[in-house]
Amino acid sequence: MLSRTADHLYWMARFTERAENLARLLDVTHQMSLVPQSVTAENQNWGAILALNSLEKAFSDAYDEVNAENVLRFMVSDAKNPSSIYSCLRSARENAHAVRGTLTAETWESCNATWIELREQKFEQILSAGIGEFFDWVKLRSAVTRGVTFGTMLQDEALHFIRLGGLIERGDNTARILDVKYHVLRTNGDEGTTDFYQWGALLRSLSAFEVYRKVYRDVITPARVAELLMLRKDMPRSLHACTGGIVRVLNAITNAQSAETERCAGVLYSHIHYARIDNVLAQGLHSYLADFMDRIYDLGEGIGRDFLMPAA
Structure with a gap:
């Protein structure tokens, strides 16, 4: 192509x-x-x-x-x-x-x-x-x-590039929404009905409210919200699902110069796949998400360099 x-x-x-x-x-x-x-x-x-x-x-x-x-x-x-x-x-x-x-x-x-x-x-x-x-x-x-x-x-290279663009953007934006709203709610959220409403609004913004209730069947807690939106591979908008999809698409469109970009995608996927929410929160969610956003930005740059039209 x-x-x-x-x-x-x-x-x-x-x-x-x-x-x-x-x-x-x-x-x-x-x-x-x-x-x-x-x-x-x-x-x-x-x-x-x-x-x-x-x-x-x-x-x-x-x-x-x-x-x-x-x-x-x-x-x-x-x-x-x-x-x-x-x-x-x-x-x-x-x-x-x-x-x-x-x-x-x-x-x-x-x-x-x-x-x-x-x-x-x-x-x-x-x-x-x-x-x-x-x-x-x-x-x-x-x-x-x-x-x-x-x-x-047709499920050919054209569809792969459409899929790739959507996954890169979705992963980046899920991280951004969670980073901003998680810390606002942790700082300002009140216990009780108001707190439930605001966490529910965050989940609904990522089409995750019903999924949360199905998976956890319990009250909404910050750690579980972060876990669902980051580490659940079966949650369509999670960082895990996005990075896994990126790896699969890159494997399908690989070319002679894309080995380093594929390696970076694999490293990012492993960083998410083997993470545990307790360790992430102990490290600091903001720093973890900031690192993720830096890595996915670099991944986007690599995709542009290896596959797309060179910048003028």
């Missing part, structure tokens, strides 16, 4: 997954903002989203104050913000258009229809209709695109 084609497929999947995960992060922050708390604490939670995506300066250049409405506007519909949901879905559509002949009609139509529907919506319309409903729409459209892609495309 041409590296240019692989590059477009890979980034189409990454941008689609990024939009979905951003919707999940914003949704859980919005849900947590409904719990009684000080204005300062609420704004700190919204500011954490900017810090997580290294967007503090870009935000401060455009807005005077960190608050719910400004951060939502910036992260949902600001065309000048390359990390907004608007920009991500636009970029996904542009990459899909560049390789339209490689995609099935259903995959292209789903990606294109998502962008057409989004570009017609102004932020005020989204807000008045309900921001939660908008986040559900983003998650649904991502699921539809993913479903028709895996349900209609």
Whole structure:
């Protein structure tokens, strides 16, 4: 496969997954903002989203104050913000258009229809209709695109690169969401109903609430939340599932220069596969997740170097 084609497929999947995960992060922050708390604490939670995506300066250049409405506007519909949901879905559509002949009609139509529907919506319309409903729409459209892609495309290299982009992005974003929200809740969470609500919101943001109840059949505890989202190989959005999938895809698309990237992927998978949650928490969850995010970033760089179109 041409590296240019692989590059477009890979980034189409990454941008689609990024939009979905951003919707999940914003949704859980919005849900947590409904719990009684000080204005300062609420704004700190919204500011954490900017810090997580290294967007503090870009935000401060455009807005005077960190608050719910400004951060939502910036992260949902600001065309000048390359990390907004608007920009991500636009970029996904542009990459899909560049390789339209490689995609099935259903995959292209789903990606294109998502962008057409989004570009017609102004932020005020989204807000008045309900921001939660908008986040559900983003998650649904991502699921539809993913479903028709895996349900209609030939299982060849094109699908492998789509799968690879989605897994890299999903693993990185699961780590980011857990890192930010785990420590906010550990610091500020209250015992009782409020605490249960906020941990439940975190699990729902990663489609893990029902899975948690099925696996543990007990009260929600921070250690079990971290274990589920990191170390359970049967949890689709866990770090274990993502890194295992990356290793399998790289084995399927191996080439003459990818040995080091495959080795790094294997090391990262082993780092997760043989971890135990008690040891992770004793080491410090933040430092463990920061190391994971550094490693998966380096892995993405290796994939770009070995398989994709060279940067201009």
